[in-house]
Amino acid sequence: MAYLKIDNVAIKGLSACVPERVVRNIDYPYLSEEEINKYISTIGVEERHCAIPDGSICTSDLCYASAKQLIDELKWNPEEIQLLVFVSHTADYKLPSTACILQDRLGLSTATMAFDSPLGCSGFVYGLAMAASIMQSGCIKKGLLLVGNTQSFYAAPKDQGTALLFADAGTAIALEFNPEAPSMEFDLYTNGAGKDALIIPDGGCRNPFNAQSLEEYTDEAGVVRTPLYEKMDGLEVFQFASKNVPKSINGLMEQFSISQEDIDYLLLHQANKFLCEKIRKRLKFPEDKTPYNIDRFGNTSGATIPLLMVTELNQRLQSERLSFIASGFGVGLSLGSVRFTTDNIICPPLLTL
Amino acid sequence: MTIQEFIDKFAEAAEIEEVAGIDGATKFRELEEWNSLAALSVISMFEEELDKDLAVADFKKAQTIEDLYNLAQ
Numbered sequence: 001m002a003y004l005k006i007d008n009v010a011i012k013g014l015s016a017c018v019p020e021r022v023v024r025n026i027d028y029p030y031l032s033e034e035e036i037n038k039y040i041s042t043i044g045v046e047e048r049h050c051a052i053p054d055g056s057i058c059t060s061d062l063c064y065a066s067a068k069q070l071i072d073e074l075k076w077n078p079e080e081i082q083l084l085v086f087v088s089h090t091a092d093y094k095l096p097s098t099a100c101i102l103q104d105r106l107g108l109s110t111a112t113m114a115f116d117s118p119l120g121c122s123g124f125v126y127g128l129a130m131a132a133s134i135m136q137s138g139c140i141k142k143g144l145l146l147v148g149n150t151q152s153f154y155a156a157p158k159d160q161g162t163a164l165l166f167a168d169a170g171t172a173i174a175l176e177f178n179p180e181a182p183s184m185e186f187d188l189y190t191n192g193a194g195k196d197a198l199i200i201p202d203g204g205c206r207n208p209f210n211a212q213s214l215e216e217y218t219d220e221a222g223v224v225r226t227p228l229y230e231k232m233d234g235l236e237v238f239q240f241a242s243k244n245v246p247k248s249i250n251g252l253m254e255q256f257s258i259s260q261e262d263i264d265y266l267l268l269h270q271a272n273k274f275l276c277e278k279i280r281k282r283l284k285f286p287e288d289k290t291p292y293n294i295d296r297f298g299n300t301s302g303a304t305i306p307l308l309m310v311t312e313l314n315q316r317l318q319s320e321r322l323s324f325i326a327s328g329f330g331v332g333l334s335l336g337s338v339r340f341t342t343d344n345i346i347c348p349p350l351l352t353l
Numbered sequence: 354m355t356i357q358e359f360i361d362k363f364a365e366a367a368e369i370e371e372v373a374g375i376d377g378a379t380k381f382r383e384l385e386e387w388n389s390l391a392a393l394s395v396i397s398m399f400e401e402e403l404d405k406d407l408a409v410a411d412f413k414k415a416q417t418i419e420d421l422y423n424l425a426q
Binding site for chain 2: 038235236243275
């Protein structure tokens with residue numbers, strides 16, 4: 001287990017933005033109504049916010065709106081922000097890094113460390129570990145962690161495993177150096193042997209885009225897609241997460257002597273309701289400490305955890321001190337669990353674009 | 354565990370109401386009720402009720418109820 005303990009970095013606020021456009025799963029044309037209802041009751045997704053994949057709304061636009069609102073409400077001077085980490089699998093361009101574009105767009109000074117990190121479902125936890133690690137020495141006083149995805153772009157229309165699940169969101173987390181801040185503790189895990197469990201085969205350097213990239217094929221499970229769409233082996237991902245997420249969280253709690261009573265909320269990556277409930281029951285966390293918003297927002301990859309905090313816990317976050325355990329898990333395969341504390345933070349209501 | 358006891362557990366997990374026609378030779382992937390969600394439930398049943406760490410690759414190779422039953426041993 002790769003454990004980290006980071007002191008001196010406080011979460012000052014968080015915000016989230018989703019596309020205004022709503023897609024209802026009940027309208028899905030490739031399944032019968034009965035099949036869709038069965039799917040909805042199991043996986044838990046009724047509707048999703050999805051951008052149209054024409055470049056009009058990119059992840060960076062959603063993250064920009066979230067960050068702009070957060071900076072305004074915190075009354076931060078953008079010139080004081082010296083770190084910007086953008087965690088996403090849906091960058092604006094192959095190059096340059098989207099973080100550079102956002103540094104300029106947000107009006108941050110050129111004395112800013114800005115970079116992208118292409119991680120998916122584990123992205124919030126990994127991003128927090130990276131940003132907080134950089135800031136803990138105190139040289140950089142204010143930083144922004146932007147986590148988002150427009151992964152509905154990667155769902156093949158006829159692939160019910162992803163087309164009814166994937167959705168879009170962009171979030172912003174404001175971090176500040178503060179020697180009084182409660183510590184954050186992490187457990188980070190990687191198993192690249194599972195790289196094929198979630199993969200877009202074509203369009204990278206290993207399988208460059210070619211004429212066949214546009215041809216539909218039927219995979220061994222009978223699903224039709226082109227190799228430019230994401231292929232998910234649901235069984236492998238399910239098996240990986242149901243086994244390793246409880247192990248990771250239990251390990252974290254043991255390593256840092258955290259008891260369940262110390263924790264106000266368990267924030268699980270909104271992968272699918274069936275899987276999340278399996279994990280919750282294995283951890284024996286009570287239902288009222290385990291919020292969900294997957295019914296209305298689907299699976300937004302790395303953005304699910306901050307989005308969940310904004311939509312479900314917005315009031316309490318602004319008026320109380322709260323302690324969380326969060327776990328993000330998926331593509332990689334990559335997994336991160338964290339314990340962190342918030343204390344009367346800024347958390348504006350959900351934005352739409 | 355007898356194969357009949359296994360069939361009962363399998364049917365419960367996969368939400369199959371009529372178990373009378375199911376035996377060891379039944380090709381479970383061809384059952385009307387079989388779908389991706391049933392597969393998740395059966396994998397969970399192995400872990401939770403049988404305490405078996407089922408490899409997904411082995412599960413994918415299994416075609417008949419008996420194949421699954423052998424994985425449960």
